Amino acid sequence: MGSTTGRKFSDIQSDVYDVVIVGGGVSGLTLAAALKASPYTSALKVALIEGMSLAPATKWDPSPDQLSNRVSSITPASQAFLQKIGVWDYVYPERVRQYDDMRVWDGVSGARIQFDSFQLDAAGAPMAYMTENLNLQQALLESLAEAPGDNQVKIFDSTKVEQITNSTDQLDDVDLSSWPAVKLSNGSTLRARLLIGADGVNSPVRSYAGIESRGWDYGQHGLVATLTMEWDDRQDIAWQRFLPTGPIALLPMPGGKASLVWSTTPKLAAHLKSLDPKAFCTLVNAAFRLELADLNYLYTRSDPEEIEAEFEWRDGMLPMEDEGAKFPVRVVEVQENTRASFPLRMRHCDSYVAPRVALVGDAAHTTHPLAGQGLNLGQGDVASLMSVIERAVVRGADIGDEVVLQEYWAERYPANHVMLGVVDKLQKLYCTDSKPVVALRSAGLEVVASMDWIKKLIMKQATGI
Amino acid sequence: MLGTIKHSSSRLCQTTLRLTSRSHSTASSSAFSPDELAHFNALASSWWDANGPSRLLHKMNPLRTSFIFDTIDAYALPSKTRLSGLKMLDVGCGGGILTEALARNPRVESVTGLDMSEQVLEIAKKHKRQDPKLVMEQKLDYKLCSLFDLPVPEAAAEGKDEQRYDVVTMFEVLEHVPDPSALLETATKLVRPGGWIFASTVNRTAAAYLTTIFVGEDLLRMVPKGTHSWSKYINEKELREWFIEHKTSVPGTGEHWDVVTSKGCIYIPFVGWEFCGPRDLGNYFLAARRLS
Numbered sequence: 052m053g054s055t056t057g058r059k060f061s062d063i064q065s066d067v068y069d070v071v072i073v074g075g076g077v078s079g080l081t082l083a084a085a086l087k088a089s090p091y092t093s094a095l096k097v098a099l100i101e102g103m104s105l106a107p108a109t110k111w112d113p114s115p116d117q118l119s120n121r122v123s124s125i126t127p128a129s130q131a132f133l134q135k136i137g138v139w140d141y142v143y144p145e146r147v148r149q150y151d152d153m154r155v156w157d158g159v160s161g162a163r164i165q166f167d168s169f170q171l172d173a174a175g176a177p178m179a180y181m182t183e184n185l186n187l188q189q190a191l192l193e194s195l196a197e198a199p200g201d202n203q204v205k206i207f208d209s210t211k212v213e214q215i216t217n218s219t220d221q222l223d224d225v226d227l228s229s230w231p232a233v234k235l236s237n238g239s240t241l242r243a244r245l246l247i248g249a250d251g252v253n254s255p256v257r258s259y260a261g262i263e264s265r266g267w268d269y270g271q272h273g274l275v276a277t278l279t280m281e282w283d284d285r286q287d288i289a290w291q292r293f294l295p296t297g298p299i300a301l302l303p304m305p306g307g308k309a310s311l312v313w314s315t316t317p318k319l320a321a322h323l324k325s326l327d328p329k330a331f332c333t334l335v336n337a338a339f340r341l342e343l344a345d346l347n348y349l350y351t352r353s354d355p356e357e358i359e360a361e362f363e364w365r366d367g368m369l370p371m372e373d374e375g376a377k378f379p380v381r382v383v384e385v386q387e388n389t390r391a392s393f394p395l396r397m398r399h400c401d402s403y404v405a406p407r408v409a410l411v412g413d414a415a416h417t418t419h420p421l422a423g424q425g426l427n428l429g430q431g432d433v434a435s436l437m438s439v440i441e442r443a444v445v446r447g448a449d450i451g452d453e454v455v456l457q458e459y460w461a462e463r464y465p466a467n468h469v470m471l472g473v474v475d476k477l478q479k480l481y482c483t484d485s486k487p488v489v490a491l492r493s494a495g496l497e498v499v500a501s502m503d504w505i506k507k508l509i510m511k512q513a514t515g516i
Numbered sequence: 517m518l519g520t521i522k523h524s525s526s527r528l529c530q531t532t533l534r535l536t537s538r539s540h541s542t543a544s545s546s547a548f549s550p551d552e553l554a555h556f557n558a559l560a561s562s563w564w565d566a567n568g569p570s571r572l573l574h575k576m577n578p579l580r581t582s583f584i585f586d587t588i589d590a591y592a593l594p595s596k597t598r599l600s601g602l603k604m605l606d607v608g609c610g611g612g613i614l615t616e617a618l619a620r621n622p623r624v625e626s627v628t629g630l631d632m633s634e635q636v637l638e639i640a641k642k643h644k645r646q647d648p649k650l651v652m653e654q655k656l657d658y659k660l661c662s663l664f665d666l667p668v669p670e671a672a673a674e675g676k677d678e679q680r681y682d683v684v685t686m687f688e689v690l691e692h693v694p695d696p697s698a699l700l701e702t703a704t705k706l707v708r709p710g711g712w713i714f715a716s717t718v719n720r721t722a723a724a725y726l727t728t729i730f731v732g733e734d735l736l737r738m739v740p741k742g743t744h745s746w747s748k749y750i751n752e753k754e755l756r757e758w759f760i761e762h763k764t765s766v767p768g769t770g771e772h773w774d775v776v777t778s779k780g781c782i783y784i785p786f787v788g789w790e791f792c793g794p795r796d797l798g799n800y801f802l803a804a805r806r807l808s
């Protein structure tokens with residue numbers, strides 16, 4: 052213990068927290084809300100740090116005909132968890148669209164598969180809920196604001212984590228040398244019994260903990276956009292076509308809108324972003340409807356009128372039968388400033404935990420959006436970590452104890468590993484037009500399409516039920 | 517091996533015989549054998565390394581705490597058992613793995629941890645300083661002494677209950693002391709009516725030898741060599757009978773004990789410690805309750 056320094060724990064106590072969450076994305080906010088909702092953990096002192104401003108979420112005043120371009124499909128398991136922690140009640144219901152049917156096909160061979168929730172023994176139950184990430188974030192922040200005053204999560208937004216080290220406090224009564232000290236851009240330093248990395252794919256918390264993250268870049272960008280459809284298709288269907296450059300997906304949103312996720316080469320993504328809005332819509336329609344050779348030709352054009360004419364001519368040659376079952380309603384408009392693209396990658400950390408550290412969400416794993424699982428895996432992480440923390444509190448364990456946290460890792464790693472692996476294999480399988488692979492994968496898809504029990508299995512995995 | 521078994525079973529008879537004759541003053545200096553003490557001194561520095569030699573102890577802790585509190589809840593006597601505000605004594609607390617967890621539990625009012633190894637207790641005290649909650653709440657106290665050194669309230673004296681404990685825990689202790697029954701005898705005197713003794717140890721079976729010593733120490737090296745000595749293991753039946761013979765009704769005091777439950781537990785790689793398997797095979801936990 053050595054000589055005294057005259058400094059005591061009470062001198063720094065206001066900056067000492069049970070849980071410090073870095074990252075105010077959906078994962079970080081969900082953990083904060085869950086901690087406050089549980090009778091076992093609501094008394095814990097919690098801080099959340101977000102580099103960007105959270106005002107767009109707290110002051111969100113959405114207009115009915117504008118949709119944010121960051122949209123996610125929420126699985127029933129995630130929805131149930133958000134319900135359980137009292138957050139779903141704050142979600143704007145008119146900005147949520149359920150779908151209960153999914154049509155997936157191979158752009159090269161045309162082999163098709165259809166999933167619907169009747170196969171889940173849950174007729175009529177949604178397969179997923181589509182909503183804007185902002186809708187979730189505002190609901191999470193709203194529920195956090197409801198906690199009793201002295202018990203609220205302390206939120207530091209527009210505040211960056213600049214450095215994380217072990218605490219170097221020299222105190223006479225307490226030894227915090229095993230506690231992470233998080234230095235913020237506002238000058239203060241928070242000490243954490245448990246530090247949560249909910250800080251996304253480039254997680255500074257992960258770097259501090261020295262946890263290795265492995266994976267690769269897909270060499271694709273995910274182009275998102277908010278689209279208006281020719282009319283509101285009352286069938287609630289999610290559409291996805293696998294093209295050799297990556298899958299294109301159209302997900303139904305309220306009010307005859309849809310959310311686009313088009314995974315493609317960075318070059319094509321840049322081209323599509325810069326294209327005239329009308330021509331862009333035409334290319335989206337083409338990407339769902341035309342033969343690959345025709346589509347590839349259209350990619351090389353940039354004159355809107357030429358694109359339009361070429362598309363109509365080629366589309367006119369398609370057979371009309373079963374139109375509504377085979378293709379989505381046509382896109383007629385793209386909402387201004389909603390075209391954006393993100394590099395797509397696969398990452399998985401060797402561990403999610405270290406002494407006094409746990410990673411959740413994209414900080415621990417990142418996946419291709421083709422299965423709409425990224426955010427949902429993060430929700431699964433939070434649910435699992437929450438039950439581990441609750442159990443630890445009940446037992447009187449230190450919630451930062453690595454032995455405790457390892458229970459979370461042991462539970463989540465295998466589940467995430469399977470999902471990341473399946474998504475990765477699917478993406479690799481479909482990103483080729485090599486003849487034998489196409490023949491095999493189409494046969495595969497057709498076999499799956501004809502075998503209800505396999506589909507049921509796949510859907511149970513994908514919906515988390 | 518046969519020789520060892522013979523030797524140890526005769527040793528056990530001695531132990532059982534010693535129960536009645538042994539007085540506490542003679543035991544006080546020998547609650548822990550010197551070689552055991554040396555062994556644990558050597559382990560002191562790695563006690564809190566969750567990936568070190570004490571890993572299995574760390575992993576057993578959740579099972580211990582849930583055994584204690586679940587048993588209290590399940591077998592509470594409405595008029596006698598306290599459910600919270602508990603005063604606890606952790607005998608052989610080591611580096612404080614269980615002791616800290618007890619002190620952090622909101623149902624616990626105070627915990628005293630006893631250990632005879634100075635080095636190990638230093639580690640416990642140092643580690644306690646790493647948790648400001650433990651330091652600030654002042655519920656946790658460590659004492660360098662043996663159980664025999666604690667003042668024993670007079671047996672019959674009324675109003676002495678407040679000097680006694682609601683719970684005395686003796687986890688993985690009985691198999692390390694030369695005279696387990698003297699230790700138990702003293703422990704019973706420190707428990708208030710309605711209170712508890714929670715103990716765990718290992719059955720003296722071939723299976724336990726195989727798992728704890730041969731596999732655990734020799735083969736997998738999960739546990740430091742020399743941690744266990746098979747001949748000191750105590751069968752569940754012996755422990756249970758000790759309570760029946762000595763404590764079901766203590767003449768002249770009205771003192772009465774009841775073994776309410778005991779459970780076998782095993783370590784399953786990749787899963788952890790689980791209650792399963794027969795209680796007379798390997799490791800087991802036992803809970804005894806003082807009725808009056």
Ligand SMILES: Cc1cc2nc3c(=O)[nH]c(=O)nc-3n(C[C@H](O)[C@H](O)[C@H](O)COP(=O)(O)OP(=O)(O)OC[C@H]3O[C@@H](n4cnc5c(N)ncnc54)[C@H](O)[C@@H]3O)c2cc1C
Nearest residue numbers: 074076077078102124212251273412413423424425426427
């Ligand atoms: C095109 C696309 C489509 C997708 N579609 C779906 C879908 O349909 N369904 C689905 O489930 N998932 C989907 N995802 C994935 C999903 O968006 C992510 O998995 C999810 O948003 C990750 O949330 P998170 O909270 O873990 O991380 P993030 O949202 O990345 O949050 C991390 C936060 O940490 C903050 N931060 C980082 N560093 C610091 C620092 N030093 N200081 C302070 N703050 C910091 C950041 O500002 C950020 O707000 C999609 C992803 C993409 C790219």
